[in-house]
Amino acid sequence: MGGDHAPAAIVEGAAAAAAAFGIDVILTGPSKLLRPLLSAQAPSAARDGSRPGQVRIISSEDSLAMDEGALASLRRPRSSAAIACQLVRRGQAQAVVSAGSTGGTVATARLRLRSLPGLLRPGLDVALPTAPKPTLLVDAGAIADPRPEMMVQFAQLGVAYAQVAYGLEDPRVGLLTIGAEPMKGNKLTRRAHELLAAPPHGGLPIRFTGNIEGSDLLAGQVDVVVTDGFTGNVALKTIEGAGSFATGLMRAALQGSQAARFGTLFQRRALRELAGQMDAETYGGAALLGLEGTIVIAHGDSKAKGITSACRLAADLARGRITERIRERLGPSHRAGHFLRRQ
Numbered sequence: 428m429g430g431d432h433a434p435a436a437i438v439e440g441a442a443a444a445a446a447a448f449g450i451d452v453i454l455t456g457p458s459k460l461l462r463p464l465l466s467a468q469a470p471s472a473a474r475d476g477s478r479p480g481q482v483r484i485i486s487s488e489d490s491l492a493m494d495e496g497a498l499a500s501l502r503r504p505r506s507s508a509a510i511a512c513q514l515v516r517r518g519q520a521q522a523v524v525s526a527g528s529t530g531g532t533v534a535t536a537r538l539r540l541r542s543l544p545g546l547l548r549p550g551l552d553v554a555l556p557t558a559p560k561p562t563l564l565v566d567a568g569a570i571a572d573p574r575p576e577m578m579v580q581f582a583q584l585g586v587a588y589a590q591v592a593y594g595l596e597d598p599r600v601g602l603l604t605i606g607a608e609p610m611k612g613n614k615l616t617r618r619a620h621e622l623l624a625a626p627p628h629g630g631l632p633i634r635f636t637g638n639i640e641g642s643d644l645l646a647g648q649v650d651v652v653v654t655d656g657f658t659g660n661v662a663l664k665t666i667e668g669a670g671s672f673a674t675g676l677m678r679a680a681l682q683g684s685q686a687a688r689f690g691t692l693f694q695r696r697a698l699r700e701l702a703g704q705m706d707a708e709t710y711g712g713a714a715l716l717g718l719e720g721t722i723v724i725a726h727g728d729s730k731a732k733g734i735t736s737a738c739r740l741a742a743d744l745a746r747g748r749i750t751e752r753i754r755e756r757l758g759p760s761h762r763a764g765h766f767l768r769r770q
Contacts, residue, residue: 428456428490428507429527431728435464437526440734442468445480447735450742453520455507458486485510491531493727501538508532512539515720522721522741524712526729532722533569533715540718543750545629545757548573549717550581551656551724552588553663556670557647560593564644564652567713568660575618578602578653582623582633583756584716585651591747592740593650601639601649603658611638615655623653629758711736714744716753721745 428434434456441452442465454461461484470479487507495503503509508527514520516539525532533551542549551569554561565585570577582600589598602620604612609620616638623635636649644652644662654662711733712725721744725737 428487429493429525429532429727430725430734431493431526432730433526434461436730437734438464439468440729440731441524441738442482443731444735444738444742445482446470448480448739448742449478450480450738452480452482452738453511453514454482454484455487455510455514456484456490457488458484485514491527491535493528495528495531498534506535508535509539512536512720512722516540520720521745522723524723524725524734524737524741526712526725526727526734526737528727529568529713529724532724536715536718536720536722540720540722543717543719543754543757545759546580546717546753547577548580549715550577550584551659551713551715552585553713555645555652555663555666557645559647560595560650562644562647562650562652563588563598564654564659564663565716566654566656566659567663568656569715571655571657571660573615573655575615575622578615578619578655579622579630579633580717580757582635582651582653583630584753585653586631586633587749587752587756588714588716588744589650591744591749591752595650597634598650599636599648600633600651600653601636601643603641603644603652603654603662604638606640607638609638619653627758631756631758711738711740714740714749716749719750721749 430437438454438461441454444450445452465482465484487505487510489503489505490507491503508525511523512535515523537549548570550566552563552565553567555564563585565581566573586598586600589595602616602623604616610617620638623633627633639648639652641662644666712723715722715724721741723737723741725733
């Protein structure tokens with residue numbers, strides 16, 4: 428029930444994901460409202476030749492409003508997001524997709540789903556549109572004021588995501604700060620750099636390549652960018668705003684004269700590919716990792732295409748056993764706890 432275009436766009440996108448990719452989907456929300464919307468969706472065959480996924484409804488009369496923050500998770504214990512998280516906790520679902528309030532969704536997920544052993548806080552991973560494969564930014568807004576050791580764990584979350592989603596065996600990890608030199612940055616980033624560069628304590632090794640600056644975010648120099656949630660969210664929104672601004676300028680230039688419009692006819696394929704690469708709805712959303720279950724938070728403005736992508740991302744991460752991969756990367760919980768106490 429979350430999102431600027433909910434519930435119609437959510438139902439349409441979820442039904443399309445079920446039909447195209449064979450994903451079984453459960454919709455949580457008022458059944459009287461959702462059932463007619465679902466009935467209006469025409470079924471189709473799965474793209475890979477398997478059976479189309481099944482879509483069913485579990486009724487929930489309450490929901491998180493888009494302007495509600497973290498406290499809404501306590502005020503609305505029977506919201507559609509809370510019911511969805513409860514289904515994952517009970518083993519009746521493997522992942523949750525929501526386009527609702529990020530703060531409310533993160534808080535609800537943390538309240539309903541346990542953190543993995545040894546993990547201090549979950550992190551929000553989002554894909555940045557780089558070539559040839561996206562670059563993962565973590566944390567993108569879950570924890571605004573992390574401790575340095577949390578950022579080491581964010582790196583482990585990002586590495587696991589890159590391995591499962593993009594098939595990268597040994598992803599490169601960079602730390603976002605104000606300079607490439609090891610001692611550049613504030614107290615948080617300097618200490619995080621020391622921990623990332625040190626031998627692992629209880630977890631699997633990380634291929635840490637050093638600091639990167641904001642101008643390197645879309646350069647494809649690393650596969651995983653680690654930062655705090657405050658900086659990460661500002662960086663992400665800045666990239667989105669700059670992308671929209673550049674797209675508007677390009678559209679105006681291509682339509683500015685008859686000659687430009689004529690030349691555009693010969694570049695339609697390249698322009699479509701560029702538009703797809705820059706379209707946030709292509710990537711589905713941000714993945715909240717580190718809990719006993721996968722949470723994908725789609726953009727609040729997501730339309731049906733974005734929800735379909737989010738459902739596919741959630742299914743891919745669940746099928747890739749992302750939770751188990753993170754557990755392996757963190758190492759035995761007692762050893763991880765010992766490392767964190769030492770810091």
